[in-house]
Amino acid sequence: MLINAELLLQYQRCKRRPYLDTHGDYHQRDIPNELLLQLQQEKTAHRQNVMQDLVYHQPDYPPKNWHAGVEATIKLMEEGVEYIHRGVLLGTYNERYTLLSRPDLLVKHPGKSRFGNWVYIPLDIQLGKRPKQEYQVVAAFHAQLLGMVQEVTPDEAWLILRNKDASYVVDLEKWTPQMLDILAEFMQTVESPEPPEVFISRQKCNLCHWYSHCYAIAQSQKHLSLLPGVSPIRYDQLQNISITTLEALADSNSSTLENLVGFDRSVASKLILQAKSVLNKQPLILPQSQPPKNLSFTAPIELYFDIEAQPDLNLNYLLGVLVVDRLANTEKFYSFLAETPADEGLIWQQFLDLVWEYPQAPIYHFCVYEFDTVKRLGKFYRTPYSSVQPVLNRFVDIYEQLTQSVVLPIESYALKAIARWLQFEWREKEVSGAKCIYWYNEWLATGDRTLIEAIQSYNEDDCRATRKVKDWLSNFFQNL
Numbered sequence: 001m002l003i004n005a006e007l008l009l010q011y012q013r014c015k016r017r018p019y020l021d022t023h024g025d026y027h028q029r030d031i032p033n034e035l036l037l038q039l040q041q042e043k044t045a046h047r048q049n050v051m052q053d054l055v056y057h058q059p060d061y062p063p064k065n066w067h068a069g070v071e072a073t074i075k076l077m078e079e080g081v082e083y084i085h086r087g088v089l090l091g092t093y094n095e096r097y098t099l100l101s102r103p104d105l106l107v108k109h110p111g112k113s114r115f116g117n118w119v120y121i122p123l124d125i126q127l128g129k130r131p132k133q134e135y136q137v138v139a140a141f142h143a144q145l146l147g148m149v150q151e152v153t154p155d156e157a158w159l160i161l162r163n164k165d166a167s168y169v170v171d172l173e174k175w176t177p178q179m180l181d182i183l184a185e186f187m188q189t190v191e192s193p194e195p196p197e198v199f200i201s202r203q204k205c206n207l208c209h210w211y212s213h214c215y216a217i218a219q220s221q222k223h224l225s226l227l228p229g230v231s232p233i234r235y236d237q238l239q240n241i242s243i244t245t246l247e248a249l250a251d252s253n254s255s256t257l258e259n260l261v262g263f264d265r266s267v268a269s270k271l272i273l274q275a276k277s278v279l280n281k282q283p284l285i286l287p288q289s290q291p292p293k294n295l296s297f298t299a300p301i302e303l304y305f306d307i308e309a310q311p312d313l314n315l316n317y318l319l320g321v322l323v324v325d326r327l328a329n330t331e332k333f334y335s336f337l338a339e340t341p342a343d344e345g346l347i348w349q350q351f352l353d354l355v356w357e358y359p360q361a362p363i364y365h366f367c368v369y370e371f372d373t374v375k376r377l378g379k380f381y382r383t384p385y386s387s388v389q390p391v392l393n394r395f396v397d398i399y400e401q402l403t404q405s406v407v408l409p410i411e412s413y414a415l416k417a418i419a420r421w422l423q424f425e426w427r428e429k430e431v432s433g434a435k436c437i438y439w440y441n442e443w444l445a446t447g448d449r450t451l452i453e454a455i456q457s458y459n460e461d462d463c464r465a466t467r468k469v470k471d472w473l474s475n476f477f478q479n480l
Contacts, residue, residue, distance in 0.1 A: 004100040005138050011186045012134040015196040020210050022190050029209040035434040036207050043127045050125050050160050056083035078115050082108045089145035101145040113150040122146050122157045129163040139170040140179035200225045222246055226411045229271045233262040250275040277407045284407050291477040292401035300327045301361040305370050306462040308436050315341050319351045322463035335456045348377050355391055366415045366466045367399045398470050419465035422472050426461045
């Protein structure tokens, strides 16, 4: 069986994915979405940017003929070239496994090896901004196989990341034993007749090509990982005391849970209430919670605010505001769009001009990003404190108000999940903030105005969804 570095990387993120990659039905895989394609493009561009000034060699061999690849790589190592791009390293493990490594670069370094007065150091170019465990474990994997080929294990491995301090030295003395443990565990997993248990973790699972397959299984099982607040650590703790179903969790006592790792009294009681809410399919009030503040119907004008941003450009390119006049029974949406990154300052001022037209109006938003961004933009553009702070004082975070007062029968407290539970639908059915990032990049590259119009539509619906949630929460407590 062939085990490559990519399988080892993915195993650290999800034990189920490499099993399915090895044994699963490829017809059940999802089609790659735009965000995944964008990430792949960004990684390629990052790698090219790192390597653009290097004179490197690449082994020449027939596709997937790994033994020929090793021979071509060894030939370059014998010649002592400075950089080898995607060299092929092979090794055996327990006589039943072939290990395959293709680091981004093998870098010539002073030392002693079978080739002469030099050794090679593996270097990986990663898109992340910090040296995550999975990167360092894979770097140790490269180093281990490189040691077999050059007959001396390098003292260190290197990472190039995407941040100011791009270079990072991997401590192989620390990470090699962990890598070997993970490798042994991986082999045991892929030899099992059944895949590891499903666990849905939105942040990690959304880009996986097995997401729909695994999510359908989790739904059919009413798996606890679909319950908000159930992290992998908490799930393991619940399993240890034989709580594996919604019913068992709903019937449990908070005193049983509050001393477990990852729990406390507040988490325990909220998680039990969350299970009851999902089972009964109805919202429930959190104990000792107070009715949300600043959600009164009495404000004649209300503003609903949402931002679209491009993190890689450090750019907030769309500031959307829905103005609701409850007395006149009218509403109007304002879309302040930076058609180029240079326009951010312009739309920032347009936003301020609008909100100051309604100096008493509350500004509703969902999550803290809008508040933090307005604060940051004020500092960046040196806007007078007197123009920014009174605006920030009017901000009301609907997410905070809701999650501190009620639990809902939903799988996530993201805006989409809550609003769709309230029967609100986005006009762009499959759009997300991440997809808008991709569209905005495409807009900058192509000038296709339909992309901008789709982003504006999505942003407006975000504002309207925020209003839907705010109105529901106000009515819910008013009607108690």
